[in-house]
Amino acid sequence: xxxxxxxxxxxxxxxxxxxxxxxxxxxxxxxxxxxxxxxxxxxxxxxxxxxxxxxxxxxxxxxxxxxxxxxxxxxxxxxxxxxxxxxxxxxxxx
Amino acid sequence: xxxxxxxxxxxxxxxxxxxxxxxxxxxxxxxxxxxxxxxxxxxxxxxxxxxxxxxxxxxxxxxxxxxxxxxxxxxxxxxxxxxxxxxxxxxxxxxxxxxxxxxxxxxxxxxxxxxxxxxxxxxxxxxxxxxxxxxxxxxxxxxxxxxxxxxxxxxxxxxxxxxxxxxxxxxxxxxxxxxxxxxxxxxxxxxxxxxxxxxx
Numbered sequence: 001x002x003x004x005x006x007x008x009x010x011x012x013x014x015x016x017x018x019x020x021x022x023x024x025x026x027x028x029x030x031x032x033x034x035x036x037x038x039x040x041x042x043x044x045x046x047x048x049x050x051x052x053x054x055x056x057x058x059x060x061x062x063x064x065x066x067x068x069x070x071x072x073x074x075x076x077x078x079x080x081x082x083x084x085x086x087x088x089x090x091x092x093x094x
Numbered sequence: 095x096x097x098x099x100x101x102x103x104x105x106x107x108x109x110x111x112x113x114x115x116x117x118x119x120x121x122x123x124x125x126x127x128x129x130x131x132x133x134x135x136x137x138x139x140x141x142x143x144x145x146x147x148x149x150x151x152x153x154x155x156x157x158x159x160x161x162x163x164x165x166x167x168x169x170x171x172x173x174x175x176x177x178x179x180x181x182x183x184x185x186x187x188x189x190x191x192x193x194x195x196x197x198x199x200x201x202x203x204x205x206x207x208x209x210x211x212x213x214x215x216x217x218x219x220x221x222x223x224x225x226x227x228x229x230x231x232x233x234x235x236x237x238x239x240x241x242x243x244x245x246x247x248x249x250x251x252x253x254x255x256x257x258x259x260x261x262x263x264x265x266x267x268x269x270x271x272x273x274x275x276x277x278x279x280x281x282x283x284x285x286x287x288x289x290x291x292x293x294x
Contacts, residue, residue: 008173009166018163025155025287029148032292044288051284059166059277061270066104069111076115080122084129091130 007064017058024051103267110271114278117241121282124234128289131226138223143294145210146231147201151291154197155283161190162280165249165273175263177256184253187276191246198239202232231290238286241279248272 028047032040057063062070132139164183171180205228209216212229252272255261261269 009170011167011170014163014166014170018159021159022156025152025159028288028292029152032288032294033148041293044292048284048288052281055162055277055281055284059162059280060274065107069107072111072115076118080118084122084126087126088129088133091133 007061009058009061009064013058017054021051021054101265101267103265106267107270107274110274114274117278117282121234121237121285124230124237125285125289128230128234131223131230135223135226138221139227140294142224142227142231143290146291147204148291150197150201151287154194155287157190157194157197158280158283161187161194162277164190165276169266169269169273172256172261172266172269173263177262180269181253181256184249184256188246188249188253191242191249191276195239195242198235202235234286235290238279238282241282245272245276245279248275 024047028044031043031047036043056073062073165187168180168183168187171177171183205211210228211217212225212232217225217228249272252261252269255268
């Protein structure tokens with residue numbers, strides 16, 4: 001059986017990603033403190049989206065795994081986006 | 095005893111991911127509830143969100159990000175046959191998880207001292223919007239904290255298996271799966287934090 005291709009991710013990759021995630025967190029805190037109006041929500045969610053992408057790709061190894069996993073994750077995210085959009089469209093247009 | 099054991103790491107990981115998908119759908123449902131109630135009570139949600147402490151939220155976010163990094167690094171350490179370093183990194187992860195819970199305890203304690211908790215008569219006087227905001231706040235952060243506790247127990251079991259050499263550089267899919275669970279808990283917090291603390 002072919003278990004584990006033994007792809008070893010170097011420690012420093014994780015440390016770079018951590019540094020980036022902390023910078024993004026602080027950026028989102030700063031951005032939301034200065035009021036950008038309606039843009040605040042969008043900015044906070046876009047930054048959260050970028051952070052999630054790094055967590056999924058590097059920490060959760062999706063970048064190095066069997067493509068099946070990343071495709072499934074994209075599928076689930078699209079499903080969530082569809083459910084959220086349709087529900088909100090309904091509420092926003094009542 | 096049979097010397098050869100059957101293993102299928104890909105299947106094991108697939109099972110874990112399928113479970114994580116159900117978790118994502120579960121929390122996404124709650125995020126939809128939050129969005130709809132926020133849309134219907136913009137003013138109350140705006141004022142209530144201002145009462146949450148951004149510094150504590152930020153510190154907890156960074157604590158979780160570091161703990162995610164250390165659990166991810168522990169896999170590298172184990173692959174490099176550096177068992178002691180792997181256990182140290184797992185220990186740091188567990189320590190940070192507990193630190194997160196301690197912060198949460200004090201944060202909740204402050205709210206409860208001000209009579210803000212689900213079902214509180216003082217909160218009810220502030221109106222429906224506040225009741226909804228804090229109801230969702232306590233439910234969602236509480237559910238997230240429960241996931242932290244489960245994650246800590248899961249990771250604790252894995253650490254014990256590493257000590258006993260049941261998980262090693264040849265067979266570590268369980269460590270990877272516990273890491274995946276921990277990262278999911280981190281992912282959920284990445285969205286909880288801006289939605290409750292930052293967007294006011």
